[in-house]
Amino acid sequence: MSQLTGFNVEDMVNVTPLKGGEETQEPKVEELIAKLRRLQQGKRALEEEIEELKSVSDSLQKELVTLQTEAYQLRGISKEKEELCRKLQFQCEESEQDSARQFKHNKKSEELLEQYRCEIQEFKLKHRKQRLFFCRLKFENQLHQLIEQHKNLHSIFAPERLPDELESVENTKSQLISAEQLKLAQLHRLSEELEDVRKQKQLGATTAETQDQ
Template sequence: MQEPKTEHLMSKLRRLQQAKNTLESEIQEATSVRDSMQKELETLLNEVYSLEGIQQEKEELCQRLQFQCEESERNVVRQLNENKKSKELVEQYACEIQELKLKQRKQRMIFENQLYQLIDQHKKLNSVFTQERLPDEMASAENIKSQLSSVEELKLVQLHDLAKALEEMKNHNQSVPAETREDETCMLPGCFKE
């Protein structure tokens, strides 16, 4: 027999190591799958317990609802008897409602007429105050504002002149003897000698 070659043995060893690594990874994967399935089983068991509790609550609720349904049926019979008595009142109220409807119709017509009048007034106002006329209105307002400002400035100048003249008059009166004051004419603008 010939002894196997070293290279042949090494390649066989490598293949075995690769197979071992593959088996180890498959084992790890199977373990993780087993763990996840175990967790899923626990989750499902918890869900089963929860669903059983919910089922029990639903059964109790169903029993209560059946009792309430029977009670409701008795109430329906009682209400039917009461409804027979109420029909007469309903007919009486129907007449009153008809009268109220007629009154409301009259009031609505009055309101509509007032509304149409307001709409017409609004249209007239809208035609006066349109977006196209806004620049002209603003220019007119600016013009009036500038006129008022110039009038105000003129009045302030006149007021200043009057105050100045009054001050001069006071100074002049203090320096002149009392006899000559009566003979002097008024130095204020707008004063005339009689």
């Protein structure tokens, strides 16, 4: 950095020796002034360059501080995002587990509901069967009573009316027998429906046990 604007600082202080023992020639005043001016210009240029480098250094330092601040903020944001991601993943896993538990609970509820429906239907069929059975007993009692009444009428009415009364009794008996057969057919059909319900219930229980295994 000792050379500026094409001259050396040492030129100002060094005196050029003369050949052949000549006396040292003192530099001229104009040359010294010119060299001084060039030196001052070089100094100003150097100061401006130093100032510019300092400004650039300050800008770079500020930019470095800004980048460091942004990097710190980005690291904080990244940590927050990672924590949020972990929380969301945990919530997602909990939701999946809750859904699985709810699905299992709903499945058990449906199975219990189906079982209750079968039991209610079976109870209704049993009740209808019992009611038909009691109706049959009542019908048989009424039939016996009518037979006894017609038997007793034999001693009350005249003998010439006996064939008509017997025919009437036989008709009534036939009607009662037909009604009894109808009731028996209904009772048989209800028994078959009850047996089907029991089979469906057993099949549902077997299927539920297979799914649980």
